[in-house]
Amino acid sequence: MTAINKHSQRILLVDDEMVILESCRSCLNTAGWSDVLIESDSRLVLPLLEREEVDVIVLDLRMPNITGIELLPQIVREHPQIKVIVATASNEVETVVNCMKNGAFDYMVKPIDVKRLLTSVKKALEMRSLSNELSALKSYMFSDRLDHPEAFAGIVTRNKAMRAVFQYLEVIAGTRQPVTITGETGTGKELIARAIHDMSGCSGDYVALNVAGLDDNMFSDTLFGHRKGAFTGADQARDGLITRAAGGTLFLDEIGDLNEMSQIKLLRLLQEQEYYPVGSDFVKKSDARIVMATNRDLQEMIKQGKFRNDLYYRLCGHRVHLPPLRERRDDIPLLLDHFLEKAAERLGKKKPTPPPELAVMLTLYPFPGNVREFEAMVSDAVLRHTSGVLSMETFRAVIGNERPAPQGDPATGKADGESPLCGIFGHFPTLDEVEQYMISEAMKMAKGNQGLAGKILGMGRQTLNKRLKSQPA
Ligand SMILES: Nc1ncnc2c1ncn2[C@@H]1O[C@H](COP(=O)(O)OP(=O)(O)OP(=O)(O)O)[C@@H](O)[C@H]1O
The missing domain is CATH 3.40.50.2300 (Response regulator)
Incomplete structure (x- = not known):
């Protein structure tokens, strides 16, 4: 089965x-x-x-x-x-x-x-x-198999956490329940939404809408359509995207950006599968499967009163989180190869050979823009490439300006041994940062007395004075 x-x-x-x-x-x-x-x-x-x-x-x-x-x-x-x-x-x-x-x-x-x-x-x-889902998940837990690998063909990964996401999606794809995909920008949320649709067995279309920047009128009109005469200029009734997604999947991207009124309408759609076209008092039913994505921290937004609690709990039913690229560094060599090939093909060039030190350099970079940033970097390098081994210059230009992330488990990106210094600085500090921190703490303890602070730090007053002068204000 x-x-x-x-x-x-x-x-x-x-x-x-x-x-x-x-x-x-x-x-x-x-x-x-x-x-x-x-x-x-x-x-x-x-x-x-x-x-x-x-x-x-x-x-x-x-x-x-x-x-x-x-x-x-x-x-x-x-x-x-x-x-x-x-x-x-x-x-x-x-x-x-x-x-x-x-x-x-x-x-x-x-x-x-x-x-x-x-x-x-x-x-x-x-x-x-x-x-059903629970029993399917139980059987999956003991295997690493995918029943529908073709649905994930465009998502390059060998990371365990990503494979677990795929397995979970296989279990829930056919249920028609709403799914929420969270993860930082560029982690592949839209690719996942597409894969859910491909596996769902739905005959209808996949329709995507990015709701960022839409006010409530735009949101309602685009999604739900309007009746004739609903507002000035509405001389014809028009169906919204929800009608185009009938029997298929509606993907709403950036739902963390939805305004209060639109959140209420989305909640109604999720709970009752119902909506009102703009200007109409007649409720309509929708059978579109809703998949949503956000790169925002919705719980934090709830605390700030910017996201509805009831909507959040509705979204939690089926939720998948995509780890950032820095937490799945084992994917970097695969993605590098994939993007080199893709860019070379697009630009009509021979696929360049990357220098061995490139992979090491890439695993030290935190990739704030995740896979999208990586793809752009590789594409730029291939564009500039003329012949022979791929030049490191494009990568150095970006990565050289960034401090590398601390080394650790390449699959998780976690620093070895949870350094207490990370707790103080929010990252693994440089020697200069540690020195500045120690001096300022010693000065606080000595209530501004440089001689005493010098003793605490094990250095002479004059040396401390020099260091204090050389520190940035
Ligand atoms: N694992 C992957 N394999 C191949 N390509 C990927 C992978 N992950 C992401 N990409 C590519 O990276 C780019 C960004 O992916 P996508 O748009 O799905 O990210 P996102 O999480 O939806 O971003 P945002 O939050 O900014 O909308 C796309 O070009 C996508 O094809």
Whole structure:
């Protein structure tokens, strides 16, 4: 069995009254669940479950032949993955308690309230989807395999953390649940969004929108469209990008930049799959899968009151974080080779050979612009390259101006042994920085008395005086 949940989620309604079955099915269909089976003969339920994959069952307890009370434990035993919601008459408190003890997921009192039915089914389907993911993740944990390597073909990596991200995405790609991708600028978030779409099995398009800099009007109009006459100049109704993404994926980039009003609209879209075109009072439904990305620290933004807490928690459902390049230095040689080849091909040149010391130099650089910066650097070097071994000049021009990151585990980029100096300076300090720091601390302890501070530091007053004069103000 593939780890990806490709089939749309299926609901089975069991009741001996055909009218109830038909009306519940129609409510579920209207709410967007198209795959609903009905069964009025309780004797046929178990054979049906042998043939068909079902995610949630709404089971009437009082039926002729085999009752729901008798069926429930058999379903739970033979198909523990199915979530069963039982439907009871109002005076059956004890029966409900027993059913819950016997493994029912939820219960409803008859006559069935439509709102209650929809909420309970939605919850059960979400739980079912989570259990699917969990069992797929468990099986992945013991292997390093990818079921869909082709979806990640454009993402060059051999890093373990990135491979774990790929495996997680394979598990959740088919679920249609929203996904949030976090990571610094240039780490490959958009490539990942594309891969999620490619693996989802959706027939619709992949549509991307960068929301940075859009005010609420622009955001709503671009995404949700408008009705005719909604504002001056709106002489035609126009669909938004969400319509283009129907049955496909909508990628919203830079969601950390969304203003307050747009955040509320995004929350509604994520929670209810609903939106209003600008100027319209008629709500529309969307089945587009939403993938979002940000390079901002959303938790920090919540503290500053710039991002909604409820939206954040909604985004947390499926979240992947892409490590910065400095935390996956084992990818640098692979990426160097990939970008050399790509640039040479684009520029119609022979792929240059990099000097061996280049890889070492690159592993010392912190890459604040991550893979995008690396690609630009290599592309520039190939552009300037004429023949023979690739020149180090382009790299030196950038890297030479930066202090190298401390050496450590090349795969994680973490400094060896967690130096306490990093805790004080925020980075591994230079000797000059340490000297300045010690002098200023000693002067504080000696309350400005240079003779005493000199003694603390183990140097003469005059030497200290000289050093103090040579320090930057
Ligand atoms: N692992 C990778 N392999 C090959 N190319 C990569 C990889 N990661 C990123 N890139 C390239 O780096 C560039 C930046 O990637 P991308 O736009 O996906 O980053 P991002 O995280 O979305 O950036 P931003 O936050 O600035 O929008 C693109 O040209 C992309 O093709």
